[in-house]
Amino acid sequence: MSDDLVPDDLWERLAPLLPPRPPRRHRYPGRLPADDRAALRGIVYVLRKNVSWRDVPAERTGCSGVTAWRRLRDWTEAGVWPRLHEVLLAELRKAGLLDMDDCAIDGSHIRGVERGAHAGPSPVDRARPDSKHHLIVDRHGTPLAVSLTGGNRHDVTQLTPLLDLIPRIRGVRGRPRHRPGRLFADRGYDYDKYRRILWACGITPMIARRGVPHGSGLGKTRWVVERTFARLHQFKRLRTHYEIRADLHLGLLQLACSIICLRRLRTSF
Incomplete structure (x- = not known):
């Protein structure tokens, strides 16, 4: 076997x-x-x-x-998957492989075939039942926190919940790290209300402005979140929301994040 x-x-x-x-x-x-x-x-x-x-x-x-x-x-x-993810993040920080000074956030639509929890009419697929993965990563694309919502939820609504989901990452002496230094995001997060929230948390918002021509240079740092989505969706079960119970799909999503963290640990040796 x-x-x-x-x-x-x-x-x-x-x-x-x-x-x-x-x-x-x-x-x-x-x-x-x-x-x-x-x-x-x-x-x-x-x-x-x-x-x-x-x-x-x-x-x-x-x-x-x-x-x-x-x-x-x-x-x-029993909450096994978030604890496994936290253990691996602590190992990455101990090895000097975690850079939370610059982080990126984004959301990605996936097809939903069950009308269960966390499924909603998709605004990009003719109102078919859809779900969304929301992800925040560090500068290298290491997943820090992930969440699951219905496809009709706006990306910006998950900004503060994702920040709250980042565990207190240990691994080195001193206070655990759980807040990024700067947060990069696309135009979907362009709301002054959320900029003020980030400033209040001690995070510098690096969010693209709507109506401004492309070429701001933010994409040079923000592209890593798209690469991590591609890595997550290499796990074929995550491309479509099959589970009626949303917590089980989220559990598989958290397990995939842990496997990605483990792969980064392996390549460092």
């Missing part, structure tokens, strides 16, 4: 964060539960290949797709 879906470095960081299993019955213990690492293989398989949960190959992952979905549900409800 191949472990390429869940390499050792990913599993070593995730295993301590998993919630404890409930105690088994002594007289009638029943069937042994599937291995957690095998369940994670099933989750990552769906994240990468975008197959239905019932089509997860048990001979490759070591568990059924139903078991993988249940572990995704349980681990999402």
